[in-house]
Amino acid sequence: MASTSMSSVLLLLVATFAASASAATFTVKNNCSSTVWPAAIPVGGGTQLEPGQTWTVDVLAGTTGRFWGRTGCSFVGGSGHCNTGDCAGALNCTVSGQPPTTLAEFSIGGTEDFYDISVIDGYNLPMAFSCSTGAGLVCTSPTCPEAYRFPDDDSKTPGCSGNSNYQLTFCP
Template identity: 75%
Template structure:
């Protein structure tokens, strides 16, 4: 009887830990509103995929993820898991494990405990119109290289905060 009781307690603790881990995650919904295919990429989680016009890609990001990025690659040609892109290419890989090559419009984020942070950056150039928002924060929109909502150089003060564990929307060609 004691072994069954210990197993029950262990299962209950494991279930609570897993529930806590999922509660500390964010979901990124990435939508392509462009009239052409975009190949979004996300690091350090997500990798990359083909996203046809009107398509949506969902990426789950664990809490504590720092220096995460989402960007759209354009002019891509892939054969299986390798190929190349005219903009945002990440070493010819479909599923990126490193950041893309300029020019690229970046959605940057840090998923924290009680507060998340996010921004759009065109420091590495501009390649695609983008909107980026969290469920409790300001919607950032960048439709050209002079985008007022984006970082243009490191000292810009363009980072926004929202409630911890928020969900995010990234839209190409908003």
């Protein structure tokens, strides 16, 4: 009986370590002079960030998703509306935001990750996006040369080593 309990504890510790080893941490910061309501799918829903505040989201390996900033939002009890980036009136998004939205897209692979900025769905906020081991991308206008601007634009996806940490800043 004691060896079964010890085996269960060891298995739990190994599973916990494996889960934490295959994750990336995203730190989202609002450097804008007004409130931004960042959203993320499928990993984090959404939140309110006043100027200077940050939001941290852990993302498991094998996850592909996006972050975007929403502006002009008003929420009561988890539902409301945003002027840009609205996601069906929800504070915690489960669907992509309505254009225009500047997107920070990612694919966490475990051994190698990929990330980009996209203005294919329009542009609503300047942003900077980088990982701890890769290139930093900055997009401050709708014609951003470092962003995807049309669907077949495939030259702007930097990679970085797996389990990297990411920094996303609105109004860099």
